[in-house]
Amino acid sequence: EVQALKQGRWQTTIGVGLAGATLGIYAYGRIGSQMAHIGRAFGMNVVCWGREKSMAAARAAGFVSAASREEFFASADILSLHLPLNRETAGIVRPSDLARMKPDSLLVNTSRAGIIEPGALVAGPRLGRPGRAAVDVFEEEPVVAGDHPLLKLHSALCTPHLGYVERSNYEAMFAVAVDQIVAFVDGQPMNVVNPEVSLER
Numbered sequence: 001e002v003q004a005l006k007q008g009r010w011q012t013t014i015g016v017g018l019a020g021a022t023l024g025i026y027a028y029g030r031i032g033s034q035m036a037h038i039g040r041a042f043g044m045n046v047v048c049w050g051r052e053k054s055m056a057a058a059r060a061a062g063f064v065s066a067a068s069r070e071e072f073f074a075s076a077d078i079l080s081l082h083l084p085l086n087r088e089t090a091g092i093v094r095p096s097d098l099a100r101m102k103p104d105s106l107l108v109n110t111s112r113a114g115i116i117e118p119g120a121l122v123a124g125p126r127l128g129r130p131g132r133a134a135v136d137v138f139e140e141e142p143v144v145a146g147d148h149p150l151l152k153l154h155s156a157l158c159t160p161h162l163g164y165v166e167r168s169n170y171e172a173m174f175a176v177a178v179d180q181i182v183a184f185v186d187g188q189p190m191n192v193v194n195p196e197v198s199l200e201r
Helices: 002-006 030-041 052-060 069-075 095-099 120-127 167-185
Strands: 022-026 045-049 078-081 106-109 132-135 156-158
Touching (some): 022 069, 030 045, 030 052, 045 052
Parallel strands (some): 022 078, 132 156
16 A cells, blocks of 8 residues: 555455454464463454463453364464474474365464474465464575465565664664673673683683
8 A cells, every 4th residue: 555655546345343353372472472462452363372371371461262173263364473483393383283274374483484484385375264464483494586386476575684773772782792791701791601611811
């Protein structure tokens, strides 16, 4: 719509409302819990899935946990992934999970690309389930020259891993790095992993 307005056109599409839609939160952790509260603020029905500890925390905060993994994927209008990538979560979202999603559903991945089985997300929107995808992460980064199959799909909204690219976040990260360098130069190293080893100057 922004581009259409710049080109002299007015209201060329119809939006999708969030109130009353089901928001699926996979992993009710630090970020997932914030997303659940945002969904609630928009009047969405929030349903959570994950490990038992994650679901217990969601229930304690007043959110619903899905009765099963199958129901979780099938019921979500928008499904947002909030899992770290590790040995247990690599490929945890499988093609069979995506095939259960609604044809007009949206899968959002701002965590890590590797939590979805390789190739599954590209095939999903092409086959119609989920109908749409929004991603901020890719298997190999940076993606250059527009060379990624998701970029070729009209049903996919792709951003270049911008989730953490924010001024105050960068200032905080660089401040910690500078503080550690200065402390090291002053002979008072911080966050030393092996303090039993003396530093030779």
